[in-house]
Amino acid sequence: MIARGVMLGADQPVILHMLDIPPAAEALNGVKMELVDAAFPLLKGVVATTDVVEACTGVNIAVMVGGFPRKEGMERKDVMSKNVSIYKSQASALEKHAAANCKVLVVANPANTNALILKEFAPSIPEKNISCLTRLDHNRALGQISERLNVQVSDVKNVIIWGNHSSTQYPDVNHATVRTPAGEKAVRELVADDAWLNGEFITTVQQRGAAIIKARKLSSALSAASAACDHIRDWVLGTPEGTWVSMGVYSDGSYNVPAGLIYSFPVYCQNGEWKIVQGLTIDEFSRKKLDLTAEELSEEKALAYSCLS
Numbered sequence: 001m002i003a004r005g006v007m008l009g010a011d012q013p014v015i016l017h018m019l020d021i022p023p024a025a026e027a028l029n030g031v032k033m034e035l036v037d038a039a040f041p042l043l044k045g046v047v048a049t050t051d052v053v054e055a056c057t058g059v060n061i062a063v064m065v066g067g068f069p070r071k072e073g074m075e076r077k078d079v080m081s082k083n084v085s086i087y088k089s090q091a092s093a094l095e096k097h098a099a100a101n102c103k104v105l106v107v108a109n110p111a112n113t114n115a116l117i118l119k120e121f122a123p124s125i126p127e128k129n130i131s132c133l134t135r136l137d138h139n140r141a142l143g144q145i146s147e148r149l150n151v152q153v154s155d156v157k158n159v160i161i162w163g164n165h166s167s168t169q170y171p172d173v174n175h176a177t178v179r180t181p182a183g184e185k186a187v188r189e190l191v192a193d194d195a196w197l198n199g200e201f202i203t204t205v206q207q208r209g210a211a212i213i214k215a216r217k218l219s220s221a222l223s224a225a226s227a228a229c230d231h232i233r234d235w236v237l238g239t240p241e242g243t244w245v246s247m248g249v250y251s252d253g254s255y256n257v258p259a260g261l262i263y264s265f266p267v268y269c270q271n272g273e274w275k276i277v278q279g280l281t282i283d284e285f286s287r288k289k290l291d292l293t294a295e296e297l298s299e300e301k302a303l304a305y306s307c308l309s
């Protein structure tokens, strides 16, 4: 997808740096061969390496997918100890060797807490440059609404994923709209079923990662890769006027979310920077859900530090 221009645009040449661990070196080299064989016009170079310094040197965008994936029956925090130590060491390599304004997207789970560990162990990388992926959850929410209303997914916008990329995340449609022939209409009004929106819709999105693992015996791949491209593309090239997306970013205390967590917020992007959308009304139902997922993130933060010590 990156080599085809899906992430950065059809006129942006790319050089791909791919990192894996030594047991996967041969497979990694196979991926490199396939990239060469695909003769992508935009692909100006491929570095396939097991050396983290070589992988990080000079990169402008770092998509961090390396790690141990969740298996059926595991919660994302079960993979915590395996993954936070990886993110601590990769933080230092990025800090020392990546390009000065490198944008970092953490995909590997537990994504928010891995991103937080990366931030804390790479203090010279500005916090605005470190994010985690909740765009997949955002896209899942758009997909569920589009199916329910039998409308094009591209006509639905401004859902929000609040909080953790976990089963406590809060998919919120209170500000979401659908483009209809009669103008923009609120999702809540069109669905006209608060019990579904406050119940099954939320749990379906929260549990979708687990449902994919159960069905495929592997975690989501196509939809995750597509969401990672969406995340970086909007961050670098900007969100359309009047449209926001969800990104896991460093909390500044907006919406009374504790500062110092990587928490998913609605954001606009312009000139390569994200800004949290301000001033949205939060009703009592939503408030509880925002707080619950923040509590889980505070617990994960404590657990991550205990794994590292």
Ligand SMILES: NC(=O)c1ccc[n+]([C@@H]2O[C@H](COP(=O)([O-])OP(=O)(O)OC[C@H]3O[C@@H](n4cnc5c(N)ncnc54)[C@H](O)[C@@H]3O)[C@@H](O)[C@H]2O)c1
Residues within 6 Å of the ligand: 019, 020, 021, 024, 065, 066, 067, 068, 069, 070, 086, 106, 107, 108, 109, 110, 111, 133, 134, 136, 137, 165, 218, 219, 220, 221, 224
């Ligand atoms: N945030 C999201 O929306 C989202 C979506 C899908 C998957 N995920 C997560 O992304 C991660 C990757 O998932 P996957 O299905 O591609 O897993 P995978 O096992 O297929 O791939 C992980 C790769 O990371 C490599 N790796 C392991 N340790 C490494 C290290 N120290 N340095 C570099 N590479 C290392 C492995 O060798 C493997 O090639 C998992 O943590 C998964 O849970 C997150």
Ligand SMILES: O=C(O)C[C@H](O)C(=O)O
Residues within 6 Å of the ligand: 069, 070, 076, 109, 136, 208, 209, 210, 212, 213, 219, 220, 224
């Ligand atoms: O659920 C997982 O562990 C994989 C991924 O985070 C997903 O949401 O599909």
